[in-house]
Every structure is written in C-alpha cells, then in structure tokens.
Amino acid sequence: MTRKQLTDRALRLLKQLISIESFSSNEDKTADAIQEWFKTFDIPFERIHNNVFAKNKFWDDSKPTLLLNSHHDTVKPNKAYTKDPFHPHIEDGKLFGLGSNDAGGCLVSLLATFSYFYACEELNYNILMVASMEEESAGENSLRGLLPSLPEIDVAIVGEPTLMDLAIAEKGLIVFDATIKGTPSHAAHPNDNNSIYNTIEVLEWFKNYKFDKSSEVLGDVKMTVTQINAGSQHNVVPAQVELVVDVRVNDAYTNSEIATLLKSEAPCKLQERGLKLNSSKIDKNHPLVQSGIALGRKTYGSPTLSDQAALSCQSLKLGPGDSTRSHSADEFIYVHEIEEGIDLYIKILEGFIK
Structure with a gap:
C-alpha cells in the first residue's frame, strides 16, 4: 500500500x-x-x-x-x-x-x-x-x-x-490541596483572624515564590493557584479557605523533592494528591x-x-x-x-x- x-x-x-x-x-x-x-x-x-x-x-x-x-x-x-x-x-x-x-x-x-x-x-x-x-x-x-x-x-x-x-x-505535574485556617465568626463582629483575609498573604507567597533550579530544556518550575473555595453564606466568616495549586515540574527536580520543599516552606497546610507524574x-x-x-x-x-x-x-x-x-x-x-x-x-x- x-x-x-x-x-x-x-x-x-x-x-x-x-x-x-x-x-x-x-x-x-x-x-x-x-x-x-x-x-x-x-x-x-x-x-x-x-x-x-x-x-x-x-x-x-x-x-x-x-x-x-x-x-x-x-x-x-x-x-x-x-x-x-x-x-x-x-x-x-x-x-x-x-x-x-x-x-x-x-x-x-x-x-x-x-x-x-x-x-x-x-x-x-x-x-x-x-x-x-x-x-x-x-x-x-x-x-x-x-x-x-x-x-x-x-x-x-x-x-x-x-x-x-x-x-x-x-514537565511533570503535582497538584496540591492547600488549607488556610482562621476563626469562624458572625460577620457583624470583630475578627482579626479571618481565614479569607489570611489567604491574601498566602496567595502573594505562591505568586512570588521562585524555585532555585532551572532547566536548560524546560526552564523554571511553574506554580499556579488555579482554584479557591470558601464560605457558605454572606454573614458567616468561614473557618478555612481551600486552594488548589498546580505545579509543573522541570527535570531539575523530582516530584518528591518539590513536595518536601513546598510543604516545609509554604505558609499554609499543603497536601499533594500524588507524585507519579514526573x-x-x-x-x-x-x-x-x-x-x-x-x-x-x-x-x-x-x-x-x-x-x-x-x-x-x-x-x-x-x-x-x-x-x-x-x-x-x-x-x-x-x-x-x-x-x-x-x-x-x-x-x-x-x-x-x-
């Protein structure tokens, strides 16, 4: 043929x-x-x-x-x-x-x-x-x-x-679930531990974080917050905010190394969904x-x-x-x-x- x-x-x-x-x-x-x-x-x-x-x-x-x-x-x-x-x-x-x-x-x-x-x-x-x-x-x-x-x-x-x-x-991939804690309360009362406001600093940390190792072929590791979820009604400050973080890993790191690094440095609780996608x-x-x-x-x-x-x-x-x-x-x-x-x-x- x-x-x-x-x-x-x-x-x-x-x-x-x-x-x-x-x-x-x-x-x-x-x-x-x-x-x-x-x-x-x-x-x-x-x-x-x-x-x-x-x-x-x-x-x-x-x-x-x-x-x-x-x-x-x-x-x-x-x-x-x-x-x-x-x-x-x-x-x-x-x-x-x-x-x-x-x-x-x-x-x-x-x-x-x-x-x-x-x-x-x-x-x-x-x-x-x-x-x-x-x-x-x-x-x-x-x-x-x-x-x-x-x-x-x-x-x-x-x-x-x-x-x-x-x-x-x-690039490999790791998806993390991030949790930012706060004090739940009625919206009408003072609260200096609002989980949503606490998230502002965390988002800035993810936005500005730089990984040390770059790759000749794949460039830098890319970390992106892709989802955010919090709250159930207008008059309740939620106890926590949940984020999803997408990390595209270059060949200078293993996924395990990235997970260990971020979990030790991030200003919030992080849990990876899996480490197989190197x-x-x-x-x-x-x-x-x-x-x-x-x-x-x-x-x-x-x-x-x-x-x-x-x-x-x-x-x-x-x-x-x-x-x-x-x-x-x-x-x-x-x-x-x-x-x-x-x-x-x-x-x-x-x-x-x-």
Missing part, C-alpha cells in the same frame, strides 16, 4: 473517531474502530479494556523495543463550541471535530506508520503500537495500568500535537532524536503533560497538530498536517530502525 493510500485511510479513520463519543473511560466504540483498522491490514492485535495494541510481524525478543503510543479518549467539549463537536468536516483545509488535534491526528498517523513498517524484515527494533485509553483523566486503565501487560520498552514516541517538532522533555526526557544525542534533527525538526521542552509520565524509559513527544488547539472550542487539525506527519514519522523511523 502506498503512503498516499495509507494517508487516505488514516483520514477516514480520524473522521470516524471524531464522530464517536469517547470521553475518558467510555472509549469502547473508538476501540472497536481501531480494532477494525488492524483487521483491515490483517494485523493481529490484543485488547485490554479499551487499550488496543499490536506487535510488528517479525518480532524478535532479542531486539530492543520501540513503543508508538497515542490515545483515543477525549475531554468533554466546552460550552464555547459553535460547531457540532461530533461532526467531522473539512473547511479551508481544516478537519474540525472533538479530538481531531488532541490526539486523533497523532493516533491515526502513528497507526499508518506502524502499518507501513509492520511486515518489514530485519529492523533494528521491534515496534509496539498502543492506542491507549484514559489519557485525559490519567485513569487506572490508561497506559500506566497497561504497562505490566506489555513487553519491556526501551524507547518511545508518544503522539501528541507538537507541529512535528521534537519535544525532548516535558517529568520526562530523552537525550538530545539519542539516535531517534538525531534522525529527526537530520530532517530539519527543532527540539524543545514541552510544558504540557502526556502519557510520557507513565514511562520509565527515554521518550520523545512528537506528532502533527498544535498543542495550543487542544481542549479549545471548534478544535481542528489541518489535513496537510496529517499528510506531513505520516511522511515525517516514516522518515524519522527509517533513519532509526533500519
């Missing part, structure tokens, strides 16, 4: 995926559609929950393994949509629809790439293709939950929209990265989180589409981005596994 035919089939599959509601944990119908792709190409596959995966034809346990991974779940459409999020259609070269950019375009491009190499003999690497579920919610059955059922992985390409530039690192990276001199650089692709550090956080091996984030369109209203991907994405994926792998 020619690359043009592969690309046409990939676009048809993407339109089909867009038309199917596939919010995290409810991806069974898109998993069915992905199974049909493998059946069409006579490729044996396995399915665990809504994760669908396959190995290349000439798998050899003595060779290292390259993982190709992207997800087929989506977030829910936001209220600013003006187009039907489940109606895939092309206008001015843009394919509109929920999940088109994040990460349907990447997924179908990787499926096309895997199918292109599936029956190739004498590759330097085994190729494992995984279309995963629950990426958007970091669910228990996502790639992280699937890994114990997969062969050992030596290096990975995680398909997320990067304009086909090489994201050689991505930063990820791949050596710029890795042959996979060098293959992309040789094709004129730029390297950069990504501020957004992906299934890379589940992997312990070196991993590269790479895919068609633009991250700034993800989770936006009237989400779209350019048709030419998918065409170019498949071509570049194939060329990068040709320079790495052959």
Whole structure:
C-alpha cells in the first residue's frame, strides 16, 4: 500500500473517531474502530479494556523495543463550541471535530506508520503500537495500568500535537490541596483572624515564590493557584479557605523533592494528591532524536503533560497538530498536517530502525 493510500485511510479513520463519543473511560466504540483498522491490514492485535495494541510481524525478543503510543479518549467539549463537536468536516483545509488535534491526528498517523513498517524484515527494533485509553483523566486503565501487560520498552514516541517538532522533555505535574485556617465568626463582629483575609498573604507567597533550579530544556518550575473555595453564606466568616495549586515540574527536580520543599516552606497546610507524574526526557544525542534533527525538526521542552509520565524509559513527544488547539472550542487539525506527519514519522523511523 502506498503512503498516499495509507494517508487516505488514516483520514477516514480520524473522521470516524471524531464522530464517536469517547470521553475518558467510555472509549469502547473508538476501540472497536481501531480494532477494525488492524483487521483491515490483517494485523493481529490484543485488547485490554479499551487499550488496543499490536506487535510488528517479525518480532524478535532479542531486539530492543520501540513503543508508538497515542490515545483515543477525549475531554468533554466546552460550552464555547459553535460547531457540532461530533461532526467531522473539512473547511479551508481544516478537519474540525472533538479530538481531531488532541490526539486523533497523532493516533491515526502513528497507526499508518506502524502499518507501513509492520511486515518489514530485519529492523533494528521491534515496534509496539498502543492506542491507549484514559489519557485525559490519567485513569487506572490508561497506559500506566497497561504497562505490566506489555513487553519491556526501551524507547518511545508518544503522539501528541507538537507541529512535528521534537519535544525532548516535558514537565511533570503535582497538584496540591492547600488549607488556610482562621476563626469562624458572625460577620457583624470583630475578627482579626479571618481565614479569607489570611489567604491574601498566602496567595502573594505562591505568586512570588521562585524555585532555585532551572532547566536548560524546560526552564523554571511553574506554580499556579488555579482554584479557591470558601464560605457558605454572606454573614458567616468561614473557618478555612481551600486552594488548589498546580505545579509543573522541570527535570531539575523530582516530584518528591518539590513536595518536601513546598510543604516545609509554604505558609499554609499543603497536601499533594500524588507524585507519579514526573517529568520526562530523552537525550538530545539519542539516535531517534538525531534522525529527526537530520530532517530539519527543532527540539524543545514541552510544558504540557502526556502519557510520557507513565514511562520509565527515554521518550520523545512528537506528532502533527498544535498543542495550543487542544481542549479549545471548534478544535481542528489541518489535513496537510496529517499528510506531513505520516511522511515525517516514516522518515524519522527509517533513519532509526533500519
């Protein structure tokens, strides 16, 4: 099958995926559609929950393994949509629809790439293709939950929209719940320990805090207060204010180090929700990265989180589409981005596994 035919089939599959509601944990119908792709190409596959995966034809346990991974779940459409999020259609070269950019375009491009190499003999690497579920919610059955059922992985390409530039690192994530205490009282009476007023100083601390270690690729750690909650009625001073703090961690720190540091220094009680989502990276001199650089692709550090956080091996984030369109209203991907994405994926792998 020619690359043009592969690309046409990939676009048809993407339109089909867009038309199917596939919010995290409810991806069974898109998993069915992905199974049909493998059946069409006579490729044996396995399915665990809504994760669908396959190995290349000439798998050899003595060779290292390259993982190709992207997800087929989506977030829910936001209220600013003006187009039907489940109606895939092309206008001015843009394919509109929920999940088109994040990460349907990447997924179908990787499926096309895997199918292109599936029956190739004498590759330097085994190729494992995984279309995963629950990426958007970091669910228990996502790639992280699937890994114990997969062969050992030596290096990975995680398909997320990067304009086909090489994201050689991505920031980790810790979410903290913060509590600021005060004295509850009737609003009509004096109170010099108002929890809401106490929060002003705490917010200034979070706003102005600077982490010592920066990263050449990922820059500074970024800490942002994203939610605040307090009070139940107009005439009652609440006993406490609750904040949610989003911390994007560079590769100069582990998540455990960040948690220890902030809990010892913050002027309020902090409790992390989890520490599993560490930063990820791949050596710029890795042959996979060098293959992309040789094709004129730029390297950069990504501020957004992906299934890379589940992997312990070196991993590269790479895919068609633009991250700034993800989770936006009237989400779209350019048709030419998918065409170019498949071509570049194939060329990068040709320079790495052959």
